[in-house]
Amino acid sequence: xxxxxxxxxxxxxxxxxxxxxxxxxxxxxxxxxxxxxxxxxxxxxxxxxxxxxxxxxxxxxxxxxxxxxxxxxxxxxxxxxxxxxxxxxxxxxxxxxxxxxxxxxxxxxxxxxxxxxxxxxxxxxxxxxxxxxxxxxxxxxxxxxxxxxxxxxxxxxxxxxxxxxxxxxxxxxxxxxxxxxxxxxxxxxxxxxxxxxxxxxxxxxxxxxxxxxxxxxxxxxxxxxxxxxxxxxxxxxxxxxxxxxxxxxxxxxxxxxxxxxxxxxxxxxxxxxxxxxxxxxxxxxxxxxxxxxxxxxxxxxxxxxxxx
Amino acid sequence: xxxxxxxxxxxxxxxxxxxxxxxxxxxxxxxxxxxxxxxxxxxxxxxxxxxxxxxxxxxxxxxxxxxxxxxxxxxxxxxxxxxxxxxxxxxxxxxxxxxxxxxxxxxxxxxxxxxxxxxxxxxxxxxxxxxxxxxxxxxxxxxxxxxxxxxxxxxxxxxxxxxxxxxxxxxxxxxxxxxxxxxxxxxxxxxxxxxxxxxxxxxxxxxxxxxxxxxxxxxxxxxxxxxxxxxxxxxxxxxxxxxxxxxxxxxxxxxxxxxxxxxxxxxxxxxxxxxxxxxxxxxxxxxxxxxxxxxxxxxxxxxxxx
Numbered sequence: 001x002x003x004x005x006x007x008x009x010x011x012x013x014x015x016x017x018x019x020x021x022x023x024x025x026x027x028x029x030x031x032x033x034x035x036x037x038x039x040x041x042x043x044x045x046x047x048x049x050x051x052x053x054x055x056x057x058x059x060x061x062x063x064x065x066x067x068x069x070x071x072x073x074x075x076x077x078x079x080x081x082x083x084x085x086x087x088x089x090x091x092x093x094x095x096x097x098x099x100x101x102x103x104x105x106x107x108x109x110x111x112x113x114x115x116x117x118x119x120x121x122x123x124x125x126x127x128x129x130x131x132x133x134x135x136x137x138x139x140x141x142x143x144x145x146x147x148x149x150x151x152x153x154x155x156x157x158x159x160x161x162x163x164x165x166x167x168x169x170x171x172x173x174x175x176x177x178x179x180x181x182x183x184x185x186x187x188x189x190x191x192x193x194x195x196x197x198x199x200x201x202x203x204x205x206x207x208x209x210x211x212x213x214x215x216x217x218x219x220x221x222x223x224x225x226x227x228x229x230x231x232x233x234x235x236x237x238x239x240x241x242x243x244x245x246x247x248x249x250x251x252x253x254x255x256x257x258x259x260x261x262x263x264x265x266x267x268x269x270x271x272x273x274x275x276x277x278x279x280x281x282x283x284x285x286x287x288x289x290x291x292x293x294x295x296x297x298x299x300x301x302x303x304x305x306x307x308x
Numbered sequence: 309x310x311x312x313x314x315x316x317x318x319x320x321x322x323x324x325x326x327x328x329x330x331x332x333x334x335x336x337x338x339x340x341x342x343x344x345x346x347x348x349x350x351x352x353x354x355x356x357x358x359x360x361x362x363x364x365x366x367x368x369x370x371x372x373x374x375x376x377x378x379x380x381x382x383x384x385x386x387x388x389x390x391x392x393x394x395x396x397x398x399x400x401x402x403x404x405x406x407x408x409x410x411x412x413x414x415x416x417x418x419x420x421x422x423x424x425x426x427x428x429x430x431x432x433x434x435x436x437x438x439x440x441x442x443x444x445x446x447x448x449x450x451x452x453x454x455x456x457x458x459x460x461x462x463x464x465x466x467x468x469x470x471x472x473x474x475x476x477x478x479x480x481x482x483x484x485x486x487x488x489x490x491x492x493x494x495x496x497x498x499x500x501x502x503x504x505x506x507x508x509x510x511x512x513x514x515x516x517x518x519x520x521x522x523x524x525x526x527x528x529x530x531x532x533x534x535x536x537x538x539x540x541x542x543x544x545x546x547x548x549x550x551x552x553x554x555x556x557x558x559x560x561x562x563x564x565x566x567x568x569x570x571x572x573x574x575x576x577x578x579x580x581x582x583x584x585x586x587x588x589x590x591x592x593x594x595x596x597x598x599x600x601x602x603x604x605x606x607x608x609x610x611x612x613x614x
């Protein structure tokens with residue numbers, strides 16, 4: 001009796017700790033999800049601030065971003081020795097106010113990011129739906145194209161196309177929009193494949209609905225949250241790429257301020273004036289970080305089971 | 309295994325053809341080689357003369373066939389700028405790019421493997437959250453900015469490392485770290501999810517039940533199997549890694565293919581750009597193929613599946 005009692009107690013105790021451990025992990029998991037949501041909200045607030053300052057640039061910027069003041073060139077930030085309080089982040093190689101240029105520079109990055117993502121998401125979603133829904137040869141052609149494009153480094157493709165088209169804001173939007181679509185196709189195709197077999201789609205087909213109606217009225221609404229999450233995360237990627245192209249001088253042309261070309265110009269002066277290159281890069285980093293954090297939180301909020 | 313190899317080979321050929329079409333289309337369909345070659349004030353007759361001279365009056369498929377059949381023999385035409393064969397120019401610049409890529413890969417693994425395993429074993433702990441946070445921040449980091457910040461700190465302020473160039477091991481440190489930082493976040497997340505998935509498997513329980521030390525369970529049973537998805541995805545990410553190498557090269561004036569490509573784009577030297585694009589893509593495709601073969605050898609399930 002005694003031994004049975006003991007072993008029973010041991011077993012119970014063992015189960016208890018195991019159960020407790022599982023509960024602890026579950027609690028920690030939901031805690032860390034909550035934590036991510038909190039970070040996501042903070043990130044959204046930061047992003048809102050960045051967007052607002054870009055939109056309201058003419059009213060917020062202390063100076064005209066193009067006004068040259070050669071006497072006060074290469075002025076350090078206000079808190080450093082030799083810095084003047086009227087130029088908070090210092091001045092660049094021809095004496096333009098760095099803070100004003102940063103505020104205006106955000107316009108290019110955000111506009112390119114959003115416009116390019118709208119293009120790539122449209123192409124990617126349409127082809128993904130087509131590949132997943134129709135299957136067979138359509139699927140094979142689209143997926144081969146996608147695989148070819150995914151093999152290609154995105155940067156290399158963008159570089160080559162810009163080289164032929166010539167650098168400009170519109171060309172950059174087109175290139176980034178066209179280069180980025182294959183990423184959507186894989187996810188959208190896989191989702192479409194599984195939704196296509198669900199009862200409501202089969203019923204729709206039995207009722208004689210047209211393919212277009214099934215695709216856009218029955219399948220598409222189920223994909224909206226996935227699309228929103230990918231598109232959000234892609235904006236960050238496109239912004240980094242846009243700034244890299246501008247950094248190389250293949251994007252928005254000076255003197256128009258863009259974070260990328262400011263960084264590229266500032267690189268020449270980094271020996272003595274690090275701030276010209278440092279601050280625009282910091283702006284890119286903070287913006288993309290905020291977008292990524294928001295995207296992750298959005299994923300948790302819309303669909304915790306989403307695997308992206 | 310034979311069927312698997314055949315399938316992969318067919319796919320390889322299709323992708324290579326696709327890439328050559330893409331490289332051809334970029335210059336001949338999107339752009340106009342004559343406009344790029346001639347000065348802006350050239351007359352209409354001059355334009356027409358070059359148009360026929362370059363064979364652009366022929367149908368596109370004839371032009372493509374000419375381009376592709378010469379490209380197979382390594383003939384991408386002469387550089388418009390230096391008048392040397394484009395193929396030789398690109399090939400000369402290939403080794404530094406490959407060394408940089410490998411060095412970046414090593415750095416990424418050195419960061420990602422220990423942190424990924426640690427994060428997986430201490431799931432949802434402070435360490436895990438910290439690792440995730442660093443990974444998210446790392447993914448948002450524009451690496452060309454990271455490179456410039458490293459130069460400002462280590463080359464300009466501390467004068468500890470050379471700011472740019474190529475040759476000694478000191479030249480490798482900053483570029484390799486920059487590139488490694490680009491790849492490490494994604495790799496770390498892969499390692500983490502791979503290890504988490506495997507630690508829940510039955511055979512791990514079996515190993516524990518028969519009294520294998522926890523350290524051995526992790527190293528011998530879990531880690532080895534977690535390697536498969538990591539190798540696969542790293543292989544597929546090789547294109548991205550090379551893309552990162554392109555960015556890194558331009559920051560550190562590394563004498564590789566990417567620097568050459570960017571120079572050639574500035575000089576409007578299209579044969580070199582075309583050649584570089586095709587060769588880099590070939591490297592990527594071959595690496596993907598080799599990775600597929602290795603994974604097929606390690607894991608028999610992959611050979612059978614689609």
